[in-house]
Amino acid sequence: MKRFAALIDRLIYTRSRNTKLALIADYLRHTPDPDRGWALAALTEAFDFPAIKAGTVRALLASRVDGELFRLSRHFVGDTAETAALLWPEPASGSAGRPVLGLSETVETLAAATRSDAPVVLASLLDRLDADGRYALLKLALGGMRIGVSARLAKQAFAQAFDVPVDDVEELWHAIPPPYGPLFAWGERRAPRPDLADVAYFRPFMLAHPLDAESVDLADYAAEWKWDGIRVQIVRSGDRTRLYSRGGEEIGAAFPELVAAFGRHAVIDGELLVRGDTQGGDAASFNALQQRLGRKAVSKKMLAEYPAFVRVYDLLDLDGRDLRGLAWTERRRLLEAFAANLPASHFDLSPLIAASDFDALAALRAGARDAAIEGVMLKRRDAPYVAGRRAGLWYKWKRDPLIADCVLMYAQRGNGRRASFYSDYTFGCWNDAGELLPVGKAYSGFTDEDLKWLDKYVRDHTTDRFGPVREVEKTLVLEVAFDSVHASKRHKSGLAMRFPRISRIRRDKPAEEADRIATLRSMVT
Amino acid sequence: MTGHWLEPHPHGLYVRPADLWIDPARPVDRAVVTHGHADHARSGHGAVFATPETLAIMALRYGVDAEASHNAAFAYGEGFERGGVRFSFHPAGHVLGSAQIAMEHGGERVVVTGDYKRRHDPTCAPFEVVPCDIFITEATFGLPVFRHPATGDEIAKLIAAVRAEPDRSVLVGAYALGKAQRVIAELRAAGWDAPIYIHGALERMCALYRDHGIDLGDLRLVADTARDAMAGQIVVAPPSALGDRWSRRLPDPVTAMASGWMRVRQRARARMVELPLIISDHADWDELTATIAEVNPRESWITHGSEDGLLRWCELHQRKARALHLVGRDQEEGEA
Numbered sequence: 024m025k026r027f028a029a030l031i032d033r034l035i036y037t038r039s040r041n042t043k044l045a046l047i048a049d050y051l052r053h054t055p056d057p058d059r060g061w062a063l064a065a066l067t068e069a070f071d072f073p074a075i076k077a078g079t080v081r082a083l084l085a086s087r088v089d090g091e092l093f094r095l096s097r098h099f100v101g102d103t104a105e106t107a108a109l110l111w112p113e114p115a116s117g118s119a120g121r122p123v124l125g126l127s128e129t130v131e132t133l134a135a136a137t138r139s140d141a142p143v144v145l146a147s148l149l150d151r152l153d154a155d156g157r158y159a160l161l162k163l164a165l166g167g168m169r170i171g172v173s174a175r176l177a178k179q180a181f182a183q184a185f186d187v188p189v190d191d192v193e194e195l196w197h198a199i200p201p202p203y204g205p206l207f208a209w210g211e212r213r214a215p216r217p218d219l220a221d222v223a224y225f226r227p228f229m230l231a232h233p234l235d236a237e238s239v240d241l242a243d244y245a246a247e248w249k250w251d252g253i254r255v256q257i258v259r260s261g262d263r264t265r266l267y268s269r270g271g272e273e274i275g276a277a278f279p280e281l282v283a284a285f286g287r288h289a290v291i292d293g294e295l296l297v298r299g300d301t302q303g304g305d306a307a308s309f310n311a312l313q314q315r316l317g318r319k320a321v322s323k324k325m326l327a328e329y330p331a332f333v334r335v336y337d338l339l340d341l342d343g344r345d346l347r348g349l350a351w352t353e354r355r356r357l358l359e360a361f362a363a364n365l366p367a368s369h370f371d372l373s374p375l376i377a378a379s380d381f382d383a384l385a386a387l388r389a390g391a392r393d394a395a396i397e398g399v400m401l402k403r404r405d406a407p408y409v410a411g412r413r414a415g416l417w418y419k420w421k422r423d424p425l426i427a428d429c430v431l432m433y434a435q436r437g438n439g440r441r442a443s444f445y446s447d448y449t450f451g452c453w454n455d456a457g458e459l460l461p462v463g464k465a466y467s468g469f470t471d472e473d474l475k476w477l478d479k480y481v482r483d484h485t486t487d488r489f490g491p492v493r494e495v496e497k498t499l500v501l502e503v504a505f506d507s508v509h510a511s512k513r514h515k516s517g518l519a520m521r522f523p524r525i526s527r528i529r530r531d532k533p534a535e536e537a538d539r540i541a542t543l544r545s546m547v548t
Numbered sequence: 549m550t551g552h553w554l555e556p557h558p559h560g561l562y563v564r565p566a567d568l569w570i571d572p573a574r575p576v577d578r579a580v581v582t583h584g585h586a587d588h589a590r591s592g593h594g595a596v597f598a599t600p601e602t603l604a605i606m607a608l609r610y611g612v613d614a615e616a617s618h619n620a621a622f623a624y625g626e627g628f629e630r631g632g633v634r635f636s637f638h639p640a641g642h643v644l645g646s647a648q649i650a651m652e653h654g655g656e657r658v659v660v661t662g663d664y665k666r667r668h669d670p671t672c673a674p675f676e677v678v679p680c681d682i683f684i685t686e687a688t689f690g691l692p693v694f695r696h697p698a699t700g701d702e703i704a705k706l707i708a709a710v711r712a713e714p715d716r717s718v719l720v721g722a723y724a725l726g727k728a729q730r731v732i733a734e735l736r737a738a739g740w741d742a743p744i745y746i747h748g749a750l751e752r753m754c755a756l757y758r759d760h761g762i763d764l765g766d767l768r769l770v771a772d773t774a775r776d777a778m779a780g781q782i783v784v785a786p787p788s789a790l791g792d793r794w795s796r797r798l799p800d801p802v803t804a805m806a807s808g809w810m811r812v813r814q815r816a817r818a819r820m821v822e823l824p825l826i827i828s829d830h831a832d833w834d835e836l837t838a839t840i841a842e843v844n845p846r847e848s849w850i851t852h853g854s855e856d857g858l859l860r861w862c863e864l865h866q867r868k869a870r871a872l873h874l875v876g877r878d879q880e881e882g883e884a
Contacts, residue, residue, distance in 0.1 A: 035813055036822045088692065091860050096693045099854070100812050109693035109811065154695070158813070436791050442803065442820060443795050482793075491791065491820065 024152065026054060027062050027126045028159035034170045038438040043172060047180035051207075058126040060202025063181070065163050067174040069201050072133045074141040075164045077103050083142045087112055104165055108158035114150045123151050127202065133164055175270045185210030190227040190410040193271045198222040223260040225267045226290060226339050226347070227410035231400060231417035238381040239418070244401040245351065246376040246384055249419055250294035250334055251309045251397040251507070253316070257281065257333065258290045258340075277318045278331050284369040289361065292337035292408075293373065296395055297329040306334070306395035308548050309521065310509035335362050336373040336400075339408060347408040354408065388422065394548040397506065398422045424504035425546055427452065427538045428529060430459055431499040434481040436491045437466065444474055445481040445493060448525065450501050452516070454540045459497055460516035462543060468504065468524030477528070500529035500537050508546050516540055518547070550847055551682045553633075553653055556872040561660065561684070563651065566631035568597070570649055570660055580635065582662025583646035584609060584725055587852075595619055597628065599637055601645025601760060605725065608756055624673060640664040641675035642829050643726030644757060650678050658682040659843070665828065666835040667699065670733040671726070671762050675839075683845035684872070688830040689808055690854035690861075696808055696832040702825045703734045706782070709802060709823050714780040717745075718823065719801035721787035724750055726829050728784050729757045731806050732764045734827075735782065743768045745778055747785035747794065775799050791820065808832065837861055 030050045037043050047066070051059050064070055080103060084093050088110050100106040124132065129148060136144040145164065149157050162168050178196060182189035187210055198219050199206050208214035254269040264282045266275040275282045278295070297315060299307025307329075315321065315329050338358040339347050346354050355375075362372040376399065378384035388399050398421035406416040429450035437446035447466040451459040469477065480499060487494040504526040511519035518540065555562040560572035568578035575592030582588055582598075584605030589598075591610035596603065600621040606612040613619065622628065624647065627636030632654075637647040642663040649660040659680040666675050689696075710718045722728040728750050735744065743766040746754065754764055770783060779799045789795060790803055805821040808828030816824040831839060836858060840848055848869040850858050855871035862869035 036816065036824065038820070038822065089860065089864060092692050092857060095854070095857050095860070096691050099691055100693055101814055105813055106693060109695070113695075154697075436820065438820065443791055443793055478793075490818065 024123050024126050024129055024156055024159070026050065027058070027065075027163075028152075028156040030062065031159045031162065031168070031170060032155050034172055038171075040176070043176060044180045044183055047172070047177060048184035051181060051184040056204055056207055057202035060204065060207065061126050061130045063177055063203060064201035066168065066170075066172050066177045068166060068168065070130075070163070070166055072136065072164055072166075074136045074138045075133060075145065077165060079141050079145065080104070080107050080161060080165065083107075083145055084110060086142070087146075104161035105158060108154055108161055111149050111154075111157050121151050123156070124148065129160065129163070173270065174272050178271070181206075181210065191216070193227045193410075194219065194224050196225065196271065197265065197267075197273065198224040220343075221261040223258040223263040223265040225256060225258065225265075225271045227271070228254060228256065228269060228292065229337075229408050229410060229417060230412040231419040232412055232414065234401065234418040234420040239401055241378060241381060241384065243404060244418070245355070245404055246378060247336060247373050247400045247402065248376065248391070248393075248396050249398040249400045249421065250296060250306065250373065251395050252294040252296040252306070252312055252334070254292075255295045255333060256290065256292055256339075257285050259285055259288055260343075277315060277321055279321065280326060281331055281333060281369055284366050287361075287364075288342050289338065290340035291333070291335045291358075291361075292339060293333040293335035293370075295331060295333050297331050299394070302394055306332075306393070308394040308507070308509060310511070310519075332369045332371065334371055334373045335365070337408060349407060350405045351402050351408075352404045388420065391422065396422070421506070424506060424526075425508065426526065427462075427503050427505070427543055427546075428500050428532060428536070429462060429503050430497050430534045430537045431480075431495055431501055432459060432461055432497060434477070434493050434495060441474075444478045446474055446478070448477070448501065450503060451497075452538050452540045452543055453535075454516070460540060461514065462508075462516045462518050462540070463503065463505065463520035463523040465501075465503060465523045465525050468526055469528070473525070473528060498534050500532040500534055501525050502527040502529050507548055508543055510547055516543075518543055551656065551658060551849075554658065554682075556849070558873065561872075563631075563633060565653060566633040566635070568630065571662065580649055581606065582640065582649060582660065583643055585643070585663070588662060597622065597635070599623065599645045599647050602647070603645075604756060604760075605645060605753075608752055609725070624676075638676045638678050639673035641666065641669060641672060644672045644729070644760060644762070646672060648676070648678060650680065656681045658684065659845075660684045661686055663688070663830055664839075665831045666839060667696070669730055669829070670737055671730050671757060677839070677842055679843060679845075681846045682849060683840065683843050683847070684849040684851060685836065685840065685858070686830065687836065687850045687853035687855050687858045689828070689832050690836060690850070690856075690858035692833045692857065694808060694811055694832045695834055696811070696826050696828050699734060699827055700738065702806075702827050703731075703738045706731075706735070706804065706823070706825055707738060707740055709804070710780060710782055713802060716800045716802055717778040717781050717783050717798045718804050719783045719785060719790060719795060719798055720825070721790045721803070721805040721807075721821075722784055723807075723829075724786045725753055727806055727827070728786070729754060729762065729764060730829065731784060731825075731827060732767070733762060736763065736765045740782070741765060742781060745770045745773055745781060745783040747783075747789050749786050749789070750784060770794075770797060833857075840867065841865075 033046050084107050096110055097106045178192045179189050182192050195206055205217045209216050256267045258265045264285050265273055268274045296306040297312045298304050299311050338354050338361055401418040403416045429452055432451045433449040434445035435447040437444055449461050449464045451461045454460055481495055484496040485493045503523050505520040505523040507521045509519050553564050559574050561570040569576045570580045571582055571588040572579050577594040579593040580597045584602050589606050595618040597620050603614040603621050607614040622637045624637055624639050634652040636650045640646040640648045640662050651658045657680040659678050663686050664675050722731050732744055745768050802822050804823035804825055806825040806827040810816045810824035810826045849872050851872045859869050859871055
């Protein structure tokens with residue numbers, strides 16, 4: 024438990040991705056089974072201890088600490104697990120001698136707890152730990168570490184620790200339950216690669232490069248629309264159906280209707296979208312889809328208001344036969360036959376774009392106004408399905424970005440290498456009353472030279488400070504490029520940009536001539 | 549009524565019979581100053597009564613003329629009488645020269661702690677318990693979440709972090725008066741005898757500490773040092789310099805911060821600190837409550853900080869207490 028607590032502590036304060044990878048990899052290499060497996064499960068939030076909730080912890084604290092002091096402390100600290108870890112009375116000298124449980128014993132103890140004995144179980148664990156240990160324990164017990172480690176990062180750390188391909192780790196991950204004994208045995212070359220027959224495992228996605236060539240020959244490349252949803256993979260094997268997101272995380276619980284509607288032993292690759300009324304029942308914008316994302320469970324109301332479907336564009340496995348080695352043309356032929364038998368309520372086929380030549384395709388792309396179209400995909404007809412990004416096989420050719428002239432309002436210091444630079448910019452546009460309202464935030468798109476210039480500008484034109492944030496004079500115009508803009512209740516301007524980045528610094532342009540909110544609103548899809 | 553001759557005002561404590569103020573936040577004719585931090589010591593007073601060290605610090609920081617005849621210096625244990633009030637100065641253990649002020653009047657003794665701590669500090673005299681009727685205590689860390697770990701463990705953490713990354717420097721943010729010198733002195737005590745590199749803003753205060761007999765070892769200015777020479781070394785700077793352009797002259801620095809606030813992870817993360825060091829010059833919760841119990845006053849008056857928490861503790865322990873709401877105490881961003 025001590026090593027695990029130390030790892031959590033280091034990860035919390037580490038901002039560099041490479042350092043996080045190194046820390047986790049080092050832990051995985053030097054910690055025995057099954058502790059390291061449980062740690063990995065904790066980092067990827069694969070745990071749920073149903074008997075232990077935040078209320079359990081609060082009630083437990085109330086039995087040891089004055090309620091008013093807890094309330095004042097919770098208010099100051101802002102997080103129940105951390106408040107409890109700090110407040111928990113240090114064990115009396117008698118119990119300090121009791122051995123600290125290892126991580127795996129701790130996990131087993133938590134898993135065995137019932138609703139009635141959970142407070143006693145938790146108290147006895149807390150009594151054996153110091154403040155860092157108590158914090159790690161409570162984060163583990165309550166779930167939701169929120170320490171800036173994604174499942175993807177944890178898998179990469181595993182790959183780095185044992186020098187194995189991350190794609191293999193992705194495939195094996197969902198096939199082996201925590202504490203992942205066979206995975207470590209394979210990583211350490213002590214056992215062969217585990218057999219995945221009859222397991223609904225995740226296949227790493229084939230990814231696209233941005234199109235950088237002037238054109239490609241459509242005799243070699245097929246064109247499809249690039250849909251503005253989320254990339255998903257549906258896998259059915261044995262009697263299990265699983266829905267995976269782009270990062271290999273299982274999201275089936277949020278989309279039960281899709282899982283229920285997919286009955287054939289197969290693996291498909293496609294885009295998850297929701298239907299919108301304004302689109303006449305066709306795919307709505309990403310904004311509508313966002314209502315369904317990030318949920319552990321879904322209400323009937325959500326299911327009715329934002330019905331989801333998958334627009335399929337590839338077939339990776341059929342009846343246990345791996346199709347990934349086949350050329351795209353062949354997979355497409357099998358996909359079309361397969362998709363014809365899928366329930367139309369929840370699945371449709373992503374159509375090919377019929378264009379006589381590249382110029383005609385460019386014209387179609389320029390004219391596309393569909394809310395759910397983000398651009399064009401170009402797929403090499405003779406290419407197999409390979410994990411990751413390979414040169415020359417798949418290209419994404421996004422629609423030209425939208426552009427707005429905005430006024431810099433606030434700047435925040437960055438992380439890591441950018442820790443001494445004001446590198447995150449919040450900018451706004453004018454409303455009808457002549458007020459500037461924030462419309463977005465960007466931290467990319469500029470060169471190192473631009474960054475130095477902007478940093479100096481921010482320091483020289485600061486009007487107010489709020490911790491790491493500075494408010495600046497509203498005089499600098501930034502040309503902002505963005506993929507789309509949507510209505511949003513979260514922002515005072517009522518708008519939210521998708522993937523905004525700074526495309527140019529408009530030193531020449533007076534702030535009064537920056538764009539108006541009304542202009543941006545007219546771009547909403 | 550107990551302590552009726554004292555008037556707590558938002559900007560300081562007024563001692564009516566003596567017509568003087570303790571730690572006033574604005575210029576007054578006569579001020580007793582507990583220690584040199586900016587939220588207690590201000591410029592522009594007519595006369596200042598303080599320890600010799602505090603007067604020297606005020607001379608350095610605020611241009612107070614320590615030699616002027618209207619100012620008066622008192623060593624620990626010494627004091628003066630004015631308007632029927634007997635004043636004396638006692639070590640508070642907070643920073644060099646920091647004092648508690650004891651006052652006797654009409655058969656009552658009142659002690660004002662100023663800021664204080666109970667644990668060992670190689671740069672100043674240890675806190676002295678002065679029994680009294682009214683104990684006016686600070687409460688910066690007046691919540692039970694604040695328990696500072698052993699200083700030696702935090703210093704060991706710092707040294708381990710430097711050794712773990714020989715290509716980087718560790719930049720420690722530490723308040724320019726007190727904390728910076730204490731961190732340096734603790735490092736020396738732990739056997740770190742390599743040069744320690746300092747920000748220019750610390751130079752004069754470190755020299756003042758040296759002049760008062762506190763050995764800080766080999767200190768060098770960052771400004772005079774080549775970037776590569778600071779790899780694998782410790783650099784100390786005021787907290788405001790951590791995210792400043794100044795830090796770009798260091799080799800890929802690890803950002804550390806020495807403060808009692810570092811106990812709360814979310815606070816440390818919000819300040820973008822990578823290496824939090826829980827080293828404080830203020831009493832933690834256990835020290836605050838143990839001190840009240842030890843001094844055992846008839847009444848406790850609680851100022852600047854988390855008054856509510858300490859007030860609640862007094863209530864739970866059947867101790868008479870009240871909160872004084874003094875302004876100008878910069879607890880969030882200030883020294884702690």
